[in-house]
Amino acid sequence: MPRFLLNRLISMFATVFAVSIVVFLMVRFLPGNVVDVQFGGDATATPGARLEAAKRLGLDGSYAHQYWVWISRIFHGDLGKSLLTQRSIAEIFGSALPVTIELIVLGLAIAVSVAIPLGVISAVRRNSASDYASRVGGLIGLSIPNFWLATLLLIFFSRVFHWVPPLQYVSLFKHPWENLQEFFMPAVAISVFTLAIVMRMVRATMLEVLNLDYVRTARAKGVPRWRVLRKHALRNALIPVVTVVGFEVGVLIGGAAIVEIIFGLPGVGFTLLNAISNRDYPVIQNATLLIATVFVVANTLVDLIYGWLDPRISVT
Numbered sequence: 001m002p003r004f005l006l007n008r009l010i011s012m013f014a015t016v017f018a019v020s021i022v023v024f025l026m027v028r029f030l031p032g033n034v035v036d037v038q039f040g041g042d043a044t045a046t047p048g049a050r051l052e053a054a055k056r057l058g059l060d061g062s063y064a065h066q067y068w069v070w071i072s073r074i075f076h077g078d079l080g081k082s083l084l085t086q087r088s089i090a091e092i093f094g095s096a097l098p099v100t101i102e103l104i105v106l107g108l109a110i111a112v113s114v115a116i117p118l119g120v121i122s123a124v125r126r127n128s129a130s131d132y133a134s135r136v137g138g139l140i141g142l143s144i145p146n147f148w149l150a151t152l153l154l155i156f157f158s159r160v161f162h163w164v165p166p167l168q169y170v171s172l173f174k175h176p177w178e179n180l181q182e183f184f185m186p187a188v189a190i191s192v193f194t195l196a197i198v199m200r201m202v203r204a205t206m207l208e209v210l211n212l213d214y215v216r217t218a219r220a221k222g223v224p225r226w227r228v229l230r231k232h233a234l235r236n237a238l239i240p241v242v243t244v245v246g247f248e249v250g251v252l253i254g255g256a257a258i259v260e261i262i263f264g265l266p267g268v269g270f271t272l273l274n275a276i277s278n279r280d281y282p283v284i285q286n287a288t289l290l291i292a293t294v295f296v297v298a299n300t301l302v303d304l305i306y307g308w309l310d311p312r313i314s315v316t
Contacts, residue, residue: 008303012296019292020285024067027284030276059281070285080282082275089286092271097290100267102172102179103260104252106187111194112245119202120234123210134199141196147258150189154262157185167264186263190255194248201244205237246302250295 054060073080079089122134158164165182172179209215210233218228257269268287275283
C-alpha cells in the first residue's frame with residue numbers, strides 16, 4: 001500500500017505539472033492579451049504605454065521567467081491577483097469554489113441515486129418493459145447537451161409553473177431552502193449525462209455478475225434474492241462503475257461552466273469563462289490548474305476505493 005500511494009502521488013504531481021505548462025503556453029497563444037483589453041482597442045496608445053502596462057501587469061520578460069514567477073508563488077501559497085480587478089485570486093476562488101462544489105455534489109448525488117436502482121432493475125428484469133424504458137431513457141440522456149436541457153428547464157418551469165429559481169446566489173448555510181431551489185435545476189441539467197452513463201454501466205455489469213458461479217451458488221443455497229443482489233452481485237458490479245463515476249467528476253466540472261452561466265451561479269466555471277473573455281491570465285491558469293488537480297485527485301481516490309469494494313484486488 002505505501003508503494004502504491006507513493007506511485008500515485010508521483011503520477012499526480014507529474015500530471016498537474018504537465019497541465020500547468022500546457023495551460024500557461026495556451027493562454028499566451030490566445031489572440032490578444034489583457035493589455036489589449038485594458039486599452040480597449042485604443043489606436044492612440046503608444047508602444048511605450050503598452051510596454052509600461054505589460055510591466056505593471058507582470059507580463060514582461062520571457063515565458064520561462066513568467067512561468068517560474070507563477071509556479072514559485074503557488075508553492076509559497078500566493079495565487080496572485082486578477083490582472084483586471086486586482087482582487088486576490090484566493091479570495092475569488094474562496095467565493096466561487098463552494099458554488100461549484102455544491103453543484104457537482106448535488107449533480108453526482110442525483111445521478112448515482114437514480115442510476116444505480118434503474119440499472120439494477122433493468123438487469124434483473126431483462127427485456128421487460130422497465131428494461132426497455134430504462135435503456136431508451138439512457139440513450140436520450142446521452143444525446144441531450146446539458147446546456148440545452150438547462151435552457152429547456154428554465155423555459156418549461158417559467159411558462160408552465162410561472163416560477164424561476166432565485167437569481168441571486170444564496171448560501172446553503174444561510175437559507176437552505178432558497179439555496180436548494182436555486183441549485184435544483186442546474187444540478188439536474190448536469191446530472192443527466194452522468195446518470196445515463198452510470199445506469200448503462202450498472203446494467204451491463206449486473207448482467208455479467210448475475211451469471212457468475214458464486215451468485216448461482218448463493219441462490220442454490222436458498223439465500224434470499226434481495227441479499228444475493230445487494231451483498232454478492234451489486235457490490236462486485238459496482239467496481240467498474242466507480243471508475244466511470246471518478247471520470248465523470250471531471251465531466252461534471254466541465255459541464256458546470258456553461259450551466260453556471262445560464263443560471264447565473266458565480267462558480268469556478270463562470271469565473272473561468274469570464275477570465276478567458278478578458279484574457280485574465282492568472283485567473284485562467286489557476287482555475288484550470290485547480291480543475292485538473294480535482295480531476296486527478298478524484299481518480300486517485302477511485303483506485304483506493306477498488307480495494308474496499310473487492311478485497312481480491314491487490315494494491316501494491
